[in-house]
Amino acid sequence: MDMTLNFRKTKIIATIGPSILSTDKVLEKALEAGVDIFRINFSHGTYEEHKNAIEKIRFFSKHLNVHVGILGDISGPKFRIEGVNETKNFYPGDKVSIYLGQNKGVKGYWANIKDFNKTINVGDAIIIGDGDLFLKISSIKGNKIEAIAVSKGAISSKKGITIQHYSPKGSILSEKDKKDIEFAVNNGVDYIAMSFVRNSSDVEGVRKFVSSMSKDIPIISKIETELAINNLEDIIDKSDGVMVARGDLGIEVPIQTLPIIQKKIIRIANSYGVPVITATQMLKSMTDSPLPSRAEVTDVVNAVLDGSDAVMLSDETTIGQYPVEAIKMLSDLVIEAEKNLNSDLFIKNNIQYLSDDIENIISRTVVETSKNISARAIFTPTSSGKTARYISRFRPDAPIIGITRHLLTYRKLHLLWGVKPLLVDKDYDNILTEMINHIKENFDVYGFREGDNVVITCGYPVHGLPTNLMFVHKVQKDNKNVKNT
Numbered sequence: 447m448d449m450t451l452n453f454r455k456t457k458i459i460a461t462i463g464p465s466i467l468s469t470d471k472v473l474e475k476a477l478e479a480g481v482d483i484f485r486i487n488f489s490h491g492t493y494e495e496h497k498n499a500i501e502k503i504r505f506f507s508k509h510l511n512v513h514v515g516i517l518g519d520i521s522g523p524k525f526r527i528e529g530v531n532e533t534k535n536f537y538p539g540d541k542v543s544i545y546l547g548q549n550k551g552v553k554g555y556w557a558n559i560k561d562f563n564k565t566i567n568v569g570d571a572i573i574i575g576d577g578d579l580f581l582k583i584s585s586i587k588g589n590k591i592e593a594i595a596v597s598k599g600a601i602s603s604k605k606g607i608t609i610q611h612y613s614p615k616g617s618i619l620s621e622k623d624k625k626d627i628e629f630a631v632n633n634g635v636d637y638i639a640m641s642f643v644r645n646s647s648d649v650e651g652v653r654k655f656v657s658s659m660s661k662d663i664p665i666i667s668k669i670e671t672e673l674a675i676n677n678l679e680d681i682i683d684k685s686d687g688v689m690v691a692r693g694d695l696g697i698e699v700p701i702q703t704l705p706i707i708q709k710k711i712i713r714i715a716n717s718y719g720v721p722v723i724t725a726t727q728m729l730k731s732m733t734d735s736p737l738p739s740r741a742e743v744t745d746v747v748n749a750v751l752d753g754s755d756a757v758m759l760s761d762e763t764t765i766g767q768y769p770v771e772a773i774k775m776l777s778d779l780v781i782e783a784e785k786n787l788n789s790d791l792f793i794k795n796n797i798q799y800l801s802d803d804i805e806n807i808i809s810r811t812v813v814e815t816s817k818n819i820s821a822r823a824i825f826t827p828t829s830s831g832k833t834a835r836y837i838s839r840f841r842p843d844a845p846i847i848g849i850t851r852h853l854l855t856y857r858k859l860h861l862l863w864g865v866k867p868l869l870v871d872k873d874y875d876n877i878l879t880e881m882i883n884h885i886k887e888n889f890d891v892y893g894f895r896e897g898d899n900v901v902i903t904c905g906y907p908v909h910g911l912p913t914n915l916m917f918v919h920k921v922q923k924d925n926k927n928v929k930n931t
Contacts, residue, residue: 450891451823451892454777454780456756456784457863458480458481458777458780459483459725460476460759461760462487464765473502477506480774482756483636483861484515484516485519486500486519497633500633500634503516514860517638518627520623520627522623525607529554529603533600533602535600536579538596539594542581542592543590544556545589546566568586569583570582572608574599574600575605576693577696579601581594618648627655637663637686638666640652640665640666641668643667643668643681645674645681646677646680665685666688667689669688669690670698671695675699682715682720683718687722688722690708690754692704692724708749716753716795716839717795719836719838721863722753724749725758729762730742738772747783750783755861756863789813793840805912809840812837813842816844820843821844821918822895823846823892824844824900825847825849826902826903826913829855834862846862847866848866850868851870856869881902885900897922901919
């Protein structure tokens with residue numbers, strides 16, 4: 447892999463779809479443009495299509511010597527319109543009838559929503575798609591809802607339907623979700639993203655189901671409901687990552703509050719050292735245009751400045767006409783934003799959340815020291831990835847090289863801001879000695895200059911101890927390898 451230290455620190459996630467998979471060349475160009483993680487959306491497509499996508503991603507990333515992660519995005523309790531094939535337009539004042547429950551063959555619009563009579567009321571809003579059409583419930587008769595259109599829009603089969611105040615009871619996992627997770631795990635995805643997480647119990651339920659297959663895969667909680675906002679800190683604390691899923695979240699909460707909620711999610715995730723993804727309509731205009739809007743450009747840059755570990759493309763790369771251009775544009779915007787990141791601000795904002803354990807203290811000291819000595823890199827050999835996460839949240843100027851022999855940790859590190867993961871095939875018996883030798887042996891590969899300062903942080907002595915040491919090393923090229931440190 448490319449081990450040079452001049453790399454983009456904010457990660458890019460691109461959703462796989464017909465556009466990127468149109469030809470092998472487009473997929474290759476997408477990899478070369480800088481995708482860090484590909485997202486597979488299990489709300490669409492067949493298992494055969496998903497398997498083909500995974501195999502192609504693995505083949506071409508190996509061919510190009512570019513490792514990328516794969517994120518399996520599980521649908522969760524997302525309800526969709528069934529029972530019709532044609533698209534119909536509605537206008538303000540038009541009446542719409544929707545049946546709730548299992549489709550029993552009655553002609554009309556159906557949504558497979560359970561327990562609806564206990565949670566849905568007259569006056570509640572119904573949103574079709576990501577705001578394509580807004581309805582207001584005028585009456586409820588058994589399983590039939592009568593509603594009035596309050597905006598112009600269309601309904602078509604498989605469109606998502608969201609009903610205000612409705613939250614399903616019981617487990618968040620449907621039978622479809624379980625099958626999707628089983629497929630994702632068995633086909634080697636690196637992360638599981640769970641939609642419509644409501645509380646920390648939902649996160650633990652998904653983790654337990656994954657563990658039942660004797661697998662340990664990072665769980666990304668998608669924040670897209672009002673309930674999730676109310677339980678935000680507990681969810682973040684139990685998750686390996688969170689996603690600001692602005693599509694459904696923008697329907698669940700008053701739209702004018704969405705930007706502040708986004709900032710809140712990012713801030714709290716940063717404070718916990720949990721990677722956070724900002725998603726939905728980042729460069730929506732580029733679905734049909736080679737250039738983004740000015741508002742989208744500002745949105746991306748602000749997401750990076752606020753502390754996003756990753757930014758994500760959806761329609762832009764699944765059905766868009768310019769998937770590679772969208773990836774390149776996102777990368778360029780991110781790089782420009784990173785020039786203006788202020789690590790002092792992140793230290794100030796997150797210091798109040800620091801506990802007094804040694805790993806927290808060392809992590810902050812590493813960032814401040816690396817800044818004071820203009821370190822070229824921070825090296826952190828790690829078993830769990832915890833120290834790399836802690837360092838990453840302070841947004842240091844120096845790139846973080848996370849070295850591990852554990853595949854799960856290697857996967858987790860790919861999502862962290864400013865971290866370049868390196869998978870090795872051995873444990874270190876003397877970490878400092880072997881790290882200094884590693885740096886010396888890869889002097890040219892990393893692009894070091896004679897006399898560069900680097901910071902090494904690790905648990906010392908080795909094997910399972912928490913991070914308790916920071917070591918400043920001046921890089922030298924020609925000296926013999928160190929025998930003992």
